Amino acid sequence: MIPPTLKTERLSLVPLAERHFAPVRAFYASDRSSFVGGPKNADQAWRALASEAGHWALRGYGRWAVENADGEMVAMVGAWNPEGWPEREIGWDVMNGFEGQGYATEAALAARDWLYNEAGWTTAISLIADGNTGSEGVAKRVGAVEEARYTHETFGPMSIWRHPGLSS
Amino acid sequence: MIETTRLILRKPEAGDAAHVQAFFETERSQFVGGPVPPYDGWRKAAMFFGHWTIRGYGLFTVERKDTGAPIGLIGPWFPEGWADHEIGWQIWRRENEGHGFATEAASAARDWCRTTLGWTRVVSYIAEGNEASINVAKRLGAVLDPNATQPESGPCLVFAHPEAA
Numbered sequence: 001m002i003p004p005t006l007k008t009e010r011l012s013l014v015p016l017a018e019r020h021f022a023p024v025r026a027f028y029a030s031d032r033s034s035f036v037g038g039p040k041n042a043d044q045a046w047r048a049l050a051s052e053a054g055h056w057a058l059r060g061y062g063r064w065a066v067e068n069a070d071g072e073m074v075a076m077v078g079a080w081n082p083e084g085w086p087e088r089e090i091g092w093d094v095m096n097g098f099e100g101q102g103y104a105t106e107a108a109l110a111a112r113d114w115l116y117n118e119a120g121w122t123t124a125i126s127l128i129a130d131g132n133t134g135s136e137g138v139a140k141r142v143g144a145v146e147e148a149r150y151t152h153e154t155f156g157p158m159s160i161w162r163h164p165g166l167s168s
Numbered sequence: 169m170i171e172t173t174r175l176i177l178r179k180p181e182a183g184d185a186a187h188v189q190a191f192f193e194t195e196r197s198q199f200v201g202g203p204v205p206p207y208d209g210w211r212k213a214a215m216f217f218g219h220w221t222i223r224g225y226g227l228f229t230v231e232r233k234d235t236g237a238p239i240g241l242i243g244p245w246f247p248e249g250w251a252d253h254e255i256g257w258q259i260w261r262r263e264n265e266g267h268g269f270a271t272e273a274a275s276a277a278r279d280w281c282r283t284t285l286g287w288t289r290v291v292s293y294i295a296e297g298n299e300a301s302i303n304v305a306k307r308l309g310a311v312l313d314p315n316a317t318q319p320e321s322g323p324c325l326v327f328a329h330p331e332a333a
Contacts, residue, residue: 018222021248043320046222046248051211054218058182058210083189083210154207 003056003064004118008110011103013064013077016053020065023073023095024049030096035132037155052076061119063091066107074098077107079115079124086150090115090124090163092138099134105141112142116166124163129155136161170228172276175269177228177243180217184229184238188213191260199298200258216241225285227256230273232264239264243277244285249320252291255281255329257304265300271307278308282332290329293319302327 006013028038028045040048055062063078077092090112092104115121126144128135139146144161151157170177192202192209201212219226227241240259255278257270281287292310294301305327316326 016218016221021222025248041320043247043249047215050216050218050222050247051214052218053221054214054216057180057217057221058185058214060182082207082214084205084207153205 001056001060003062004114006064006110006114008106010068011074011107011110012067013107013110014067015056016049016063016065016076020073020076021046021049024076026096027093032096033093035129035135036091036093051082055080055082061115064107064111066103068098068103072098074101074103075107077104078111079119079121086127086160087125088115088121088123090126092126092135094134102141104135104138108138108142112163122166126161126163127152127155127158128161129158170276170280172272174233175273175276176231176233177273177277177280178231179220180227180229180241184241185210185213185217187238187260188216188241191258196260196262197258199295199301219245219247225281228273228277230269232269239269240273242270242273244281244287250293251317251319252289252326253281253285253287255290255292257292257301268307270301270304274304274308278329288331291316292327292329294325294327296325 003015025042025045027033028040033039052063059081061079063076065073066075066077068074073095075092075094080091081088090108092108094104126139139161143164146159147162148160150160189206189209191197192204192212197203216227225244228243229238230240230242231238242257245254245256255274257274259265259270292305309330310327313326313328
């Protein structure tokens with residue numbers, strides 16, 4: 001399926017495309033990606049981007065590239081539910097240089113609205129690695145609460161945060 | 169969609185992912201990055217699909233006309249770090265090996281890449297010891313090119329396909 005384009009006050013959530021590889025590569029090259037499976041070299045980063053794009057084809061939902069008014073990619077935000085995942089997740093990665101401006105929060109709220117209203121979700125979690133305080137801040141701002149511990153065979157120990165449900 | 173005597177090559181569909189995942193759990197995937205746990209197999213399937221999104225083309229799902237069953241992924245493959253455009257192939261189950269399906273599908277895919285994508289130099293990257301795949305490359309007329317640039321993912325045998333007739 002072709003992902004829809006969503007608009008917020010400052011941002012556009014658009015389908016992932018080839019032009020997003022440069023910021024994704026830079027993100028994965030940096031230690032900032034250490035909480036989400038990085039750092040990765042360019043080859044691995046490209047494959048990660050392709051997997052994100054292919055997630056839409058396999059599940060009917062996935063993550064978007066989040067662009068600002070200048071068309072710069074500021075984040076990758078949306079749904080993530082690969083094989084073996086504990087539950088359907090809303091995830092966010094803020095691209096290098098765009099931290100601290102509320103972009104992840106703004107995009108995650110738009111993504112959650114779409115997942116609840118258009119994709120049939122009624123609840124969602126976010127998995128956050130220990131020590132990723134920036135991501136915990138986003139979780140709190142979108143109303144999620146820390147609910148349980150979880151250990152993934154590849155990514156190790158983390159916390160499950162629960163989003164407000166559809167009717168909340 | 170591409171049609172050959174015995175096969176259909178089509179864009180992958182969501183239902184194909186389970187086959188990819190199952191293939192990557194078996195030793196049959198040992199020359200193409202497996203075996204891996206289901207989580208990684210699923211992500212590989214997503215990556216094969218996403219290659220279409222990012223590049224506009226990618227591996228085709230190959231179906232047998234006689235049974236309608238999908239049997240593997242074959243076609244153009246050009247991720248980051250590849251020195252040349254590649255034609256790749258994977259046949260998921262042993263029962264579909266030895267019938268010439270990979271050769272038939274890869275030949276048609278190669279024609280498609282030349283005419284539709286405008287590819288000129290085409291290679292296949294094959295792990296040393298993957299005799300079945302080496303035989304497919306040879307049947308396609310590809311020859312070992314010892315001077316070819318290796319992909320950044322690591323050393324392998326590079327087979328260069330013949331120029332278009």
